[in-house]
Amino acid sequence: MSTGKDIPWVEKYRPKKLSDVVFQTQAVSIMEQIIETFNMPHMIFHGPPGTGKTSAALAMARQIYGAEGMRERVLELNASDERGIDVVRDRIKTYTRINISNNKINPETKRVMPNYKMIILDEADMITSDAQAALRRVIENYSNISRFILICNYLHKIIGPIYSRCSAFHFKPIEQNSQVDRLEYICKQEGIAYTTSALQFLTKISQGDMRKSITILQVCLMSTSLVD
Structure with a gap:
């Protein structure tokens, strides 16, 4: 068998489904219920590094859309690299406004995909206050066709108007x-x-x-x- 030394194991063994996420039983249980109904709120995943926040978000997206559907319906950004107001205006807002086809089937589950896109913002606590204020308006205006998952280490760095619009999930060490x-x-x-x-x-x-x-x-x- 290949030693796998040529591939970062954190990626090679990243959970593909929520049931593979380690030690976050309560959060995963609620997320699995959300997947069953597609009644998905905006969400904040918060907690220390390396506790499965990004893995859970990506696994959730894959179970909802499938690997193929994710390419069209999921935008993943690392906010530590793109933390200013321009990325909110130019990338996130533009993406949320794109129409998607209805009644498309997830080939992995044979279920019809929901009619919303997903935006995953990793390290969202690095986004500037002005950019968060702009993001709040995007979340508010495009909730009918988009869902946001904000991932952060420090929940107190997320502004109140965003926090109040999201369901928060704590990931434990x-x-x-x-x-x-x-x-x-x-x-x-x-x-x-x-x-x-x-x-x-x-x-x-x-x-x-x-x-x-x-x-x-x-x-x-x-x-x-x-x-x-």
């Missing part, structure tokens, strides 16, 4: 046993020998950050085939 289980799965998939004590040590370093644990694991394997 991932406890050690759940992390070890995931790292064991990755090691088995990659054909790597390991010891449980070594994986426990990695997860202790990460302090609840699953992304950091997976990254450290892959770096360790750059120089050895045994995690001990």
Whole structure:
């Protein structure tokens, strides 16, 4: 089997569906109910880094639209790179105004897709206050054809008028046993020998950050085939 060293494992083993998201049982349960009904509010996913916020948003989008439908109906932006008012006016507002075809089938689920697009804004707490004010107006004016998922580490940096329009989901630091289980799965998939004590040590370093644990694991394997 390929060692997978040529691919970042945080991407290779990113959850494809919500049930694969680790340790966020309560949030995932509510999201799965939303997917069943397509009655989706605007949402804020907040919590420490590496707790599954972006993975959950992308998994949710995939389950709603399928991989093919995501290309047409999902816009993902990292707000730390594009944090000013221009990106709200030029990219987000333009995208929300684009019409989409109705009654299109998700080939993966055989269900009709909802008639709204999805905009995922990662690191939304990095958006300037002026840009957030402009974003609030876009959210308000285009709610009939668009849904927003804002992802952030610090909820207090999101302005009140946006927060009040969204359902907030808190993502907790991932406890050690759940992390070890995931790292064991990755090691088995990659054909790597390991010891449980070594994986426990990695997860202790990460302090609840699953992304950091997976990254450290892959770096360790750059120089050895045994995690001990």
